[in-house]
Amino acid sequence: MATDRPVIVYSPDEQGGRRVRVDGTILGRARSVRDVAAFMQEAGLQEFDEMDVVRTGLIEWRGGGPDVWTH
Template sequence: MASAQPVVVYPPDVDGGRTVRIDGAIVGRAFSVQDLARFMQEAGLQEFDEMDVVRSALIEWRGGGPEIWTR
């Protein structure tokens, strides 16, 4: 992950999914912090867990933080 703010989590859609962009590429939709942790692990941060997701400065949350999963 090269940029200063490599992960963007977009606001929830009508189904409660949040689009996730890592290093400029959309990697999928997360429905929980567990999903986002999995995306982070797949992007190379193998030991990233749910608490890391909640605390990480790498993640830019749009439309609410890690506690928001509904529209």
């Protein structure tokens, strides 16, 4: 994963999921910060956990921060 490109977590959809994009590729839908951490791990940051997701500057949160999971 190129660290100069942000991870984008899009606004929650009607079901409460948020699309996650890394390096231009949609990895899937997250339903929690834990899911975002799992996507980050799959993208090569194996040490990333939920606290890293909340604190990192690598993630661009659209439509609300890490505490917003409803539409």
